[in-house]
Amino acid sequence: MAMTQSDQFVDEATVSVSAGDGGGGIVSFRREKFAPRGGPNGGDGGKGGDVVFVADRNLATLRDQKYQRDVRAKSGAPGGGNNRTGHGGADAVVRVPVGTVLYELVGGEPVELADLTADKEQVVVARGGQGGQGNARFATATRQAPDFATQGKPGERLKIRLSLKLLADVGLVGLPNAGKSTLLRRISAAKPRVADYPFTTLMPNLGVAEIDHRTFVVADIPGLIEGASEGVGLGDRFLRHIERTRVLVHLLDGAAFLDETRDLLGEYDTIRAELTAYDPGLAERREIVLLNKVDLLADRAPVDALEAILRERGCDVLRGSGATGEGMSEVVGAMARAVDAADEAEAAQ
Ligand SMILES: Nc1nc2c(ncn2[C@@H]2O[C@H](COP(=O)(O)OP(=O)(O)OP(=O)(O)O)[C@@H](O)[C@H]2O)c(=O)[nH]1
Ligand SMILES: [Mg+2]
Structure with a gap:
């Protein structure tokens, strides 16, 4: 399969x-x-x-x-x-x-x-x-x-x-299992496979999201891991499919808050470093950070804390759950606004 x-x-x-x-x-x-x-x-x-x-x-x-x-x-x-x-x-x-x-x-x-x-x-x-x-x-x-x-x-x-090189407006990036494909299923009619093991997605998937009668295209690519730019995991060969996107949504796996061995801020930095290593232009792309899978968290204090740190760094941060739909209308709205802002910036040049 x-x-x-x-x-x-x-x-x-x-x-x-x-x-x-x-x-x-x-x-x-x-x-x-x-x-x-x-x-x-x-x-x-x-x-x-x-x-x-x-x-x-x-x-x-x-x-x-x-x-x-x-x-x-x-x-x-x-x-x-x-x-x-x-x-x-x-x-x-x-x-x-x-x-x-x-x-x-x-x-x-x-x-x-x-x-x-x-x-x-x-x-x-x-x-x-x-x-x-x-x-x-x-x-x-x-x-x-x-x-x-x-x-x-x-x-x-x-x-x-x-x-x-796929033509999409928004690219989803994150570690394997962060919930990228689940998110795409939630916000579009696309039906990429979802499973609880890494590298479920082996090929990019495109979906069309809609808000206020306008649509934009979202690409879900295979998960990235440390060393992807040197070929580790599925490597960076799929990153070219988000080269032409105007907005990146960077998913952080909220399940990490329940696992003492994981450090979400470190995971965020790992993916940023891989994006930069692949193409410094990608690192400058408009980015929305999504603290995902918050449905798993009864205690949201750690989410608040991480959100504060990321905001401090100047990141645009949202939280939600692709599985339950919590926060998803905000996510789609933010994607649409970011695509518009990128379009305007491009037109102004
Ligand atoms: N509780 C919860 N589980 C989620 C959520 N989103 C995804 N999952 C689960 O997390 C696992 C991975 O989800 P995927 O959507 O396949 O993750 P992915 O980022 O596409 O993974 P790769 O394709 O391997 O890179 C699956 O078992 C999903 O059911 C969420 O918002 N909440
Ligand atoms: Mg996937």
Whole structure:
């Protein structure tokens, strides 16, 4: 079960793409009665097809590209007699999910080519070769019977790295078991799996939350642990799915108040350090800290104390329970306001 879950969600792939070669120009001469060798009439070759990537909102993963690693457009047809130009080769069209970033691998190094952030947005990554010229093109006053034509140009060939980066407004972060998936289930119609063991979530989940007739997208990613930025646990490979969020909700597991061996402030700092190590920009993202699972706590004095410390540090803190729903309308409201504030800040720039 766990394996199928991660097998289905593919967020990286490398494909070789080859545009079509141009068709060759040909050598041909008019045949007329009494004029066995008339003027040159060899046509040009057709252009090779391009390789085009198109964003498609109906797709959610790069699974198809993982298995289809070679993409080739058709070559152009050769020219014909009577000055006929060969047919152009058909383009190869590759559909990818919205949010796919394309890189050309140049000497193994990725160079960004395009970021397909809207449905139907497209980019030509490899151009088909021009067709060759037929001998008719080479006729001049002094060379009335050219007996040569040129070959088509080869199509472009390159290696493309595809990287899916989900487009969400709010990203949920926290240690495994902090209650991220439970929260997403509570505030949206998404139904990610929830269980009482770490790393239940193996792939990011998206949900749409709604408040006052407006909606925003929330991403639940697999739990982070100390060393995630160096690959510990599921590592940081899922962090890229919150790179484009405008707001982070950082969940702290209130159950830790019932366990003397745990230190919630330390856990908070651990996750902050991993975010910073992955991308200092992520550490500057607007953050709402949620002291979660407070339904477990009969005595809320420790919650008050931690909340005070975090406020002192300048954090925006809320408390609640994804399981019972306590505090959730405040959480959704705060998410919406933070998304708006981020939008306004962006617009003002
Ligand atoms: N009492 C209580 N339990 C909760 C709450 N939220 C989550 N849980 C429980 O905590 C455990 C982990 O919840 P998940 O939502 O799977 O946690 P997660 O952060 O998504 O975990 P990973 O996917 O492993 O990173 C489950 O047993 C949940 O039922 C809460 O608000 N109150
Ligand atoms: Mg989860």
